[in-house]
Amino acid sequence: MSDSVSAPKRRRIQRSESPVYKLDDDDDSYVPYVPVAQRRQEKLEKLSSWGANAERERARKQKEEIEEREDEEKEEERRKERARKERTLLMEAQEVHSKKDSEDAKKSEQQRAEEAEAEILAAIASRRKLASDLELAKGIQYTESLKTSWRPPRYIRERTEEQHERIRQKHHILVDGEDIPPPIEHFVDMKVPNALLDFFKSKRITDPTPIQLQGIPTAFAGRDLIGIAFTGSGKTLCFCLPLIMMALEEETKLPLIRGEGPVGVILCPSRELANQTYENLLQWCSALAKDGKYPQLNTLLCIGGISMNEQSHVMNKGIHIVVATPGRLIDMLEKKRFTFNNCKYMCMDEADRMIDLGFEDDVRNIMSFFKRQRQTLLFSATMPRKIQDFAQQSLIKPVLVNVGRAGAANLDVLQVVEYVKQEAKMVYLLECLQKTPPPVIIFSENKNEVDDIQEYLLLKGVEAVSIHGSKSQEERQYAIKSFKSGAKDVMVASGVASKGLDFNEIQHVIIFSMPKEIEDYVHQIGRTGRSGKTGIATTFVNMNTPEQTLLDLKYLLMEAGQKVPPFLATIDDPRAAQGGSLKGCPVCGGLGHSISNCPKLEDTQRRQMASHRGADDGGY
Structure with a gap:
């Protein structure tokens, strides 16, 4: 039994391995035990050493910063010292300007603009007055006007100042000055000789124009006069008649x-304006002599381009009146063909152009030939404030007679401004000539363009003549004579024909190229609408016309109550955007710009620079 039943098997139990202990003395990982009190003491010492190191580091950094600051200050001092040694006047001026700019930045845009304009005006106004060298050298100053024998009729003298002012307001006359002579509304009351009155009536001149109404009595009274009136308003008679009466008195x-x-x-x-004035004087003096009661007055024309021997019959007698351009007059005075020893009347027609067109030195030269006090008269249609201020200083108790704004357009001229492309101008010119019957004047600023227009018109069968500064005196005289006589229908002219020339029955003026200066435009359109008649002025403008000129034109049309075309109406005035005042330029009278960007002033400065360069190069 025991053999047949086997005994149960035993299960093997898996056990973990036993730890292995190294007992070698060479092991480096062993850390001996440190008591807690000792560890605390070591930690405290370590923290103390860190604080001391940080304090030392801070002190070292502060010292380095101080040393760096001192080094920088020393370097700055050395740099300033070098700059002081190298300092120039230019650098000082730049600093002054930068300081001024910082002050200006605080001001408004309008204030800055007004101050800049005042500075420019003061700079160009600082010219010595018109006087002879003898008077300036000896300090001679006249305080009283010339005495004359003329007096207004008693009934006019007995009027009150309020009555005089009512007459001036009726005719839109502005006056300024001391003890202003009364305005007289009839030539008879001015005591003008009957022979001249009859001649005036034959020319349909019955009553004086506004400038004559106040200007002739002022000149008769011996007063210095600044006369400003529209083109075609009768300024020539206003300054010729007093001279005729003065010469008549001296001859008698x-x-x-x-x-x-x-x-x-x-x-x-x-020359053309001088010749026209001379012919008027001849007519008036001949009318006086024909009456038989008055002696013949001798008038001499003294201009370049003509032979003075042709007037030997005048030179061989006493000369009463000289009409001249500055260059030829100086030549005659230096050659002592005549003298100004007894000359006591001087008139400058287009006076602003006389002073601005490089003639100022010539005028001063002419003044030096005077040996006595004289009566001085300045007349123009455009006389800016700069010229007025300059004239006020140069004249003796002057009377300013102003009919309308100086530089304003003639209200009897219908102004039509049309946008015409440059390449279409010639073709459109023929259409414009159909607007009115002849005679017509065409103005262009470019001499070559004047010749081109004349040639084109001649090819198209239009009877045309041309006139500009490069033509000979004979050609210029032929052009004016044939145009005035009606032999030619169209005159193409540069600016030389725009100043004061009087042509009969001009119904239409065409401005082929708009001049940069608005003054020239006013003179050019003033060849029509003269002596109370009306006329048309057609002006071509396009992209080539400067915007500033267009702005001047826009304001001029608005002032005269004329139609402003849409392309002009859209042009905005930058001064309005800046909040600036819209006053006219005191240099040229233009309403569309200020003195800081005046084209006339720029042109004057350019000419002065050119003359200085010419002088530096030996005058070539």
């Missing part, structure tokens, strides 16, 4: 003999 007292005279001189900026 004691007749002039050869070598004596003149009594008075009239200065003009162009």
Whole structure:
């Protein structure tokens, strides 16, 4: 039994391995035990050493910073010292300007603009007054006006100042000055000789124009005068009649003999204007002499381009009146063909152009030939404030007579402004010529363009003549004579024909190229609408026309109550956007810009620079 039943098997129990202990003395991982009190003490010492190190590091950094700051200050001092040694006046000026700019930044845009304009105006106004060298050298100053024998009629003298002012307001006359002579509404009351009155009536001149109404009595009274009036308003008679009466009085007292005279001189900026004034004087003096009661007055024309020998019959007698351009007059005075020893009347026609067109030195030279006090008269249609201020200083108790704004357009002229592309101008010109019957004047600023227009019109069968500064005196005289006589229908001209020239019955003026200066435009359209008649002025503008000029034109049209075309109406004035004042330019009278961007002032400065360069190069 025991053999047949086997005993149960024993299960082997798996046990983990026994740890092995290394008891070698070479083991480096052994850390001996450190008591707690000792560990605390070591930690405290370690923390103390860290604090001391941080304090030392902070002190070291502060010292380094102080040393760096001192080094920088020393370097700055050395740099300033070098800068002081190298300092120039230019650098100082730049610093002053930068300081001024910072002050200006605080001001408003409008204030800055006004101050800049005042500075420019003061700079160009700082010119010495018009006087002879003798008077300036000896400090001679006249305080009283010339005394004359003329007096207005008693009933006019007995009027009150309020009555005088009512007459001026009626004719839109503005006056300024001391002790202003009264306005007189009839030539008879001015004591004009009957021979002249009859001649005026034959020319349909019955009553004085506004400028004559106040200007002639002022000139008769011996007063210095600044006369401003529209083109075609009768300014020529206003300054010629007083000179004729003064010369007549001198000749009646004691007749002039050869070598004596003149009594008075009239200065003009162009030969054509001088010739026109001379012809008017001849007519008026001949009308006086024909009456038989008055002596013949001798008038001399003194301009370049003509031979003075042709007028030997005048030179061999006493000369009463000289009409001249500055260059030829100086030449005659230096050659002592006549003297100004007894000259006591001087008039400058288109006075603003006389002073601005490089003639100022010539005018001063002419002044130096005067040996006595003279009566001075300045006349123009466009006399900006700059010229008025300059004239006020140069004249003796002057009377300013102003009919309308200086530089305003003639209200009798219908102004039409049309946008015409440059390449279409010539073709459109023929259409414009159909608007009115001849005579017609066409103006262009470019001399070559003047010749091109004339050639084109001649090819199209239009009877045309041309005139500009590069033509000879004979050609210029032929053009004016044939146009005035009606032999030619159209005159093509540069600006030389726009100043003061009087053509009969001009119904239409075409401005082919708009001038940069608005003054020139006013003179050009003033060739029509003269002596109370009406006329048309058509002006071509396009993209080549400066925006500033267009803005001047826009304001001029608005002032005259004319139609402003849409393309002009859309041009905005930058001064309005800046909040600036819209006053006119004191240099050229343009309403669309200020003195800071005046084209006339820029042109004047350019000419001055060119003349200085020419002087530096030996005058070549």
